[in-house]
Amino acid sequence: MLNFTNIFYLLLSLCSLCGGFQLSAAEVKEAQPAQEAPPTQGAELTQTPPLSETIQEFHFRGRQDSFKLTQRNGQWSLGKDDVSLKPIESFLPALLAQLTDTCPALPPRPDISIELKLPDSRTKKDFFLAERVMQEGKHCATLDGHGIYALPLHRSWFVGDRRPAQIRLMNSFALGLSEGRNLEFERLSGRQATTSYRSVSKDFFVDQSFFDRWIQSLADFRVDSRWHPAFAEKATRSLTLTSGSAEYKFFYLPMQLWAVQRPGVFWLEIDNRWGFWQNFSDGLIFDPLHERLTLIVNAGAEERDRVRAIAQLGDSWSEGIRQALYQVLGRSYDSPEVKAQALRALRKRPSEQNLSFQIELLSTTSDPLLLRLISENLRVRNPSGPLIAEELFPGERQPLIEQWISWWAEQKK
DSSP, X not given: OOTHHHHHHHHHHHHOSTTOOEEOGGGEEEEOOTTSOOOOTTOOGGGSOOGGGGOOEEEEEESSOEEEEEEETTEEEETTEEEOSHHHHTTHHHHHEEEOEEOOOOOXXXXXXXXXXXXXXXXXXXXXXXXXXXXETXXXXXXXXXXXXXXXXSTHHHHOOSSOOOOOOOSEEEEEETTSOEEEEEEOTTOOSTTOEEEOOTTOOBOHHHHHHHHHHHHTOOOSEEEOGGGGGGOSEEEEEEXXXXXXXXXXXXXXXXXXXXXXXXSEEEOGGGGGGTTOOHHHHBOTTHHHHHHHTOTTSOHHHHHHHHHTTTTOOOHHHHHHHHHHHTOSSSOHHHHHHHHHHHTTXXXXXXXXXXXXXXXXXXXXXXXXXXXXXXXXHOTTSOOOOTTSOHHHHHHHHHHHHHHHHHHHO
């Protein structure tokens, strides 16, 4: 074994992608420019010309695409497009290495074959990425590290996508988490802004501010790098987004980056700006009061515990709190005492949305206590409005209810 192998490792570590790759020490004989004699022991890499200057042409043949990179006057091109060798630079030493190990059992076709045209010869390497093996003739090398999955499989590695890469969200979508839980979202009525969605999952209360930002990051999606789908096997967490008939799969990769596999796209795509998703843990995606809100909507829990949980909300407010209170008040079968406490909590937030919801409740509620509390809440906005006292008979309450409904209709004009 030549000591040059150690220098070869150094080169790979310097130019590797996101963790890089390297050849097993027992499987590399030499890595050198085709026209250069093998460097002597301890040779400096800086004494050799850049490897790309010894290559005249790359020919990629694979399951996904077949294309050539050609060089003219120092400029590389793919068809009519000028391109950079950056996506393939870290693989150049491996492409020029001489392999000595025997080959394991391999599939009949490689993921990609790369043939290099050199000044006086040609050399070709076959890559089996799921098996992490590089083959040349009867000899092979085992490839280590994550960077091997970034080997170009398609011309888009060099020229990008011909059409803008997009993640399309319909009026509703579902998000499946690794643990088998599903979150559902709907676009807010009358709003066309991409991020105007809210959770409609009755069992989960999400952190709406996080999801507003998360949904916006999907709308702003860009491709910073592409990777072989076998890399997804290294993911520590996954998500599935279903929007209409389209299914997007997301993977949390070892480099603390998220990748997506879009419908009809074989490889993974990474947007470097998705780092704020972190590991999509419960503490990140759910409302900080998720456990308390879950108790509040649990009709089977002790009434006093649910009433106390609402009272403990104090002045706190979030989309999750709103959903929990609305869920309780919208049930015909739920406890009047719990509903009454929910209305007391709503009184602290006389927003248009909350007032409109309580106006609707007037038509579906017959409990005297709840009707009184609703009218008290409405009087925060309209102090001269009628109080629906508990001692009134049903026939006396109805005209007052209609007054409130008419008043709100005037406010909406």
